[in-house]
Amino acid sequence: xxxxxxxxxxxxxxxxxxxxxxxxxxxxxxxxxxxxxxxxxxxxxxxxxxxxxxxxxxxxxxxxxxxxxxxxxxxxxxxxxxxxxxxxxxxxxxxxxxxxxxxxxxxxxxxxxxxxxxxxxxxxxxxxxxxxxxxxxxxxxxxxxxxxxxxxxxxxxxxxxxxxxxxxxxxxxxxxxxxxxxxxxxxxxxxxxxxxxxxxxxxxxxxxxxxxxxxxxxxxxxxxxxxxxxxxxxxxxxxxxxxxxxxxxxxxxxxxxxxxxxxxxxxxxxxxxxxxxxxxxxxxxxxxxxxxxxxxxxxxxxxxxxxxxxxxxxxxxxxxxxxxxxxxxxxxxxxxxxxxxxxxxxxxxxxxxxxxxxxxxxxxxxxxxxxxxxxxxxxxxxxxxxxxxxxxxxxxxxxxxxxxxxxxxxxxxxxxxxxxxxxxxxxxxxxxxxxxxxxxxxxxxxxxxxxxxxxxxxxxxxxxxxxxxxxxxxxxxxxxxxxxxxxxxxxxxxxxxxxxxxxxxxxxxxxxxxxxxxxxxxxxxxxxxxxxxxxxxxxxxxxxxxxxxxxx
Amino acid sequence: xxxxxxxxxxxxxxxxxxxxxxxxxxxxxxxxxxxxxxxxxxxxxxxxxxxxxxxxxxxxxxxxxxxxxxxxxxxxxxxxxxxxxxxxxxxxxxxxxxxxxxxxxxxxxxxxxxxxxxxxxxxxxxxxxxxxxxxxxxxxxxxxxxxxxxxxxxxxxxxxxxxxxxxxxxxxxxxxxxxxxxxxxxxxxxxxxxxxx
Numbered sequence: 001x002x003x004x005x006x007x008x009x010x011x012x013x014x015x016x017x018x019x020x021x022x023x024x025x026x027x028x029x030x031x032x033x034x035x036x037x038x039x040x041x042x043x044x045x046x047x048x049x050x051x052x053x054x055x056x057x058x059x060x061x062x063x064x065x066x067x068x069x070x071x072x073x074x075x076x077x078x079x080x081x082x083x084x085x086x087x088x089x090x091x092x093x094x095x096x097x098x099x100x101x102x103x104x105x106x107x108x109x110x111x112x113x114x115x116x117x118x119x120x121x122x123x124x125x126x127x128x129x130x131x132x133x134x135x136x137x138x139x140x141x142x143x144x145x146x147x148x149x150x151x152x153x154x155x156x157x158x159x160x161x162x163x164x165x166x167x168x169x170x171x172x173x174x175x176x177x178x179x180x181x182x183x184x185x186x187x188x189x190x191x192x193x194x195x196x197x198x199x200x201x202x203x204x205x206x207x208x209x210x211x212x213x214x215x216x217x218x219x220x221x222x223x224x225x226x227x228x229x230x231x232x233x234x235x236x237x238x239x240x241x242x243x244x245x246x247x248x249x250x251x252x253x254x255x256x257x258x259x260x261x262x263x264x265x266x267x268x269x270x271x272x273x274x275x276x277x278x279x280x281x282x283x284x285x286x287x288x289x290x291x292x293x294x295x296x297x298x299x300x301x302x303x304x305x306x307x308x309x310x311x312x313x314x315x316x317x318x319x320x321x322x323x324x325x326x327x328x329x330x331x332x333x334x335x336x337x338x339x340x341x342x343x344x345x346x347x348x349x350x351x352x353x354x355x356x357x358x359x360x361x362x363x364x365x366x367x368x369x370x371x372x373x374x375x376x377x378x379x380x381x382x383x384x385x386x387x388x389x390x391x392x393x394x395x396x397x398x399x400x401x402x403x404x405x406x407x408x409x410x411x412x413x414x415x416x417x418x419x420x421x422x423x424x425x426x427x428x429x430x431x432x433x434x435x436x437x438x439x440x441x442x443x444x445x446x447x448x449x450x451x452x453x454x455x456x457x458x459x460x461x462x463x464x465x466x467x468x469x470x471x472x473x474x475x476x477x478x479x480x481x482x483x484x485x486x487x488x489x490x491x492x493x494x495x496x497x498x499x500x501x502x503x504x505x506x507x508x509x510x511x512x513x514x515x516x517x518x519x520x521x522x523x524x525x526x527x528x529x530x531x532x533x534x535x536x537x538x539x540x541x542x543x544x545x546x547x548x549x550x551x552x
Numbered sequence: 553x554x555x556x557x558x559x560x561x562x563x564x565x566x567x568x569x570x571x572x573x574x575x576x577x578x579x580x581x582x583x584x585x586x587x588x589x590x591x592x593x594x595x596x597x598x599x600x601x602x603x604x605x606x607x608x609x610x611x612x613x614x615x616x617x618x619x620x621x622x623x624x625x626x627x628x629x630x631x632x633x634x635x636x637x638x639x640x641x642x643x644x645x646x647x648x649x650x651x652x653x654x655x656x657x658x659x660x661x662x663x664x665x666x667x668x669x670x671x672x673x674x675x676x677x678x679x680x681x682x683x684x685x686x687x688x689x690x691x692x693x694x695x696x697x698x699x700x701x702x703x704x705x706x707x708x709x710x711x712x713x714x715x716x717x718x719x720x721x722x723x724x725x726x727x728x729x730x731x732x733x734x735x736x737x738x739x740x741x742x743x744x745x746x747x748x749x
Binding site: 009067130214316326349354 | 556559560561563564565566567568569570571573574575577578579580582583585586587589590593596597598599600601604607608609610611613614615616617618619620623627633635636637638639640641642643644645646647648650651654655672673674675677678679680681682683684685686687688689720722723724725726727728729731735738739742
């Protein structure tokens with residue numbers, strides 16, 4: 001078995017189950033969000049929460065629900081970390097410092113899961129389970145809820161109603177994320193991922209003391225990947241053998257982080273009553289993802305950097321059991337899905353490999369993007385693409401039976417500006433500070449790349465890092481937290497307002513002059529618009545960092 | 553404006569109540585259920601401990617630091633195999649520090665094993681992603697086998713057989729890369745020495 005054949009077979013073994021689950025899982029999720037009946041356990045949740053599950057919400061109310069829930073969640077998660085010493089299974093650890101707990105709370109509530117903390121030395125088991133892991137579920141369910149609300153905006157006609165946020169949140173959690181996570185967690189335990197409630201200390205064979213860190217890792221690992229969260233139980237994340245013990249669990253984890261974003265394109269098609277539209281969107285994601293994977297694999301396997309050449313292979317920061325192929329595959333999947341888990345040090349990737357995963361995030365987390373966030377992200381780009389097409393031929397743009405007018409384009413324009421502004425302004429401010437040079441783990445262009453990567457990851461809610469950057473100063477804790485928060489809530493509010501404005505419209509009949517949005521022509525158009533937008537926005541910043549490094 | 557804030561307050565209260573309910577379900581019920589069902593997998597849920605005479609000496613999944621000619625040595629680690637601080641070096645692709653330490657490690661390994669620097673495999677001169685890599689490449693194990701055999705008074709054939717025995721192949725035959733489990737290999741070497749006494 002050669003590395004190349006093994007690597008290609010690995011990709012095949014990843015794609016096969018994604019293809020097999022595409023239709024059943026996608027259609028199941030469509031039923032979850034269109035069903036009119038509530039499960040008994042869901043009724044209990046609604047009753048205890050005091051919400052009326054049969055009340056419809058307009059865009060403003062839906063958005064208010066998301067914002068209110070997020071803010072409450074941040075406060076509660078901060079309190080749990082801050083007061084963890086009073087909780088059971090605290091491992092004797094003190095409360096998390098204020099700004100670190102703020103950063104971490106925002107990080108998990110926004111589905112970013114940026115790690116300014118090191119799990120094994122910072123957090124007790126209760127804070128991990130009842131604090132972080134709960135948000136792993138809920139933040140993922142919020143993402144899907146917003147995507148579903150946008151889809152309803154296209155489906156509904158002359159109605160301002162987008163559904164009920166609390167119902168969407170609860171159903172996504174109970175009917176989708178919880179059962180899948182449970183099964184995945186058991187598979188992970190079978191593969192060797194830890195699920196215990198105690199650390200133990202022992203003496204190694206060579207006579208050194210070593211702590212065998214325990215913890216409810218498997219349960220957290222499952223939802224960490226499935227919900228595109230990515231916050232590791234341990235500092236080293238999925239490179240840690242207790243989070244990811246074998247090449248088999250590695251493939252399972254990559255599958256888990258891709259399965260929902262991929263199947264959600266089917267959910268989109270099914271809910272729209274236009275399944276080819278779902279496939280067209282998936283094609284765009286798949287095309288960009290494949291190119292990204294090819295470039296990263298080429299760079300890592302070919303050891304295209306001075307350090308990798310010196311070592312004979314790009315193995316710095318990589319685990320023996322994974323090697324270059326499985327590390328490159330994980331890196332592309334985790335950055336393309338806004339997961340942010342890592343099974344190798346991204347800081348030590350080759351310049352081209354590290355630059356490519358950075359671009360994956362800059363695309364706006366749409367290849368295939370985070371759970372839900374990928375769907376609404378790419379639909380916004382699709383609206384932009386029909387707008388550009390409309391300008392070319394001088395027709396009023398329309399998509400999926402809805403007219404795109406000034407109001408919709410205002411939301412779309414603000415959406416496409418919000419995240420890049422956070423990335424570039426944040427990076428600019430950080431670079432302008434003298435103290436940032438001390439925070440960088442590497443000199444020269446790579447130090448700049450570390451800062452650019454941090455703000456790109458935060459504002460796009462990815463959460464992976466060029467880990468050499470020391471981000472525990474108040475400056476980085478606060479600015480990155482604000483980038484995560486604004487990078488999450490601004491796009492969501494804009495998407496919901498966009499959804500409301502679409503739902504209010506009637507349907508425009510399809511005519512001979514309508515640009516079909518489910519055909520290869522539009523797929524190409526959308527890929528082009530995504531690449532041009534990303535290129536125009538980020539090329540100067542990329543030129544200072546990864547491009548300069550790659551040419552060195 | 554006032555109605556927006558009233559609505560925000562009202563919905564935040566509902567959100568808080570829902571969060572508390574979900575915390576019980578997802579934050580207590582779920583991990584407990586995974587733990588209970590995970591017991592079916594025995595030691596795996598407890599970190600795959602390795603025991604000698606009933607005494608735990610490590611986990612087969614977590615690397616350990618070894619020094620001295622009688623042991624197979626693990627890969628370099630950015631945290632000296634400290635399980636409370638798992639981490640990679642995070643040194644970048646152009647890092648002169650990294651390139652310098654690769655050179656030093658190469659020279660050190662070559663001198664220790666009595667081979668040319670070009671014979672030293674990549675994993676012997678690079679730190680892993682976790683700092684806790686339990687494996688070395690079969691090439692690095694082969695490189696160390698003559699030294700370990702000599703230091704323990706074992707035949708090279710015997711040590712090479714043990715290396716072979718403790719090599720984890722690719723997952724399902726093609727996933728990832730083969731690796732030699734250093735802790736289990738060293739344990740086997742020691743057993744062999746004790747058995748031969």
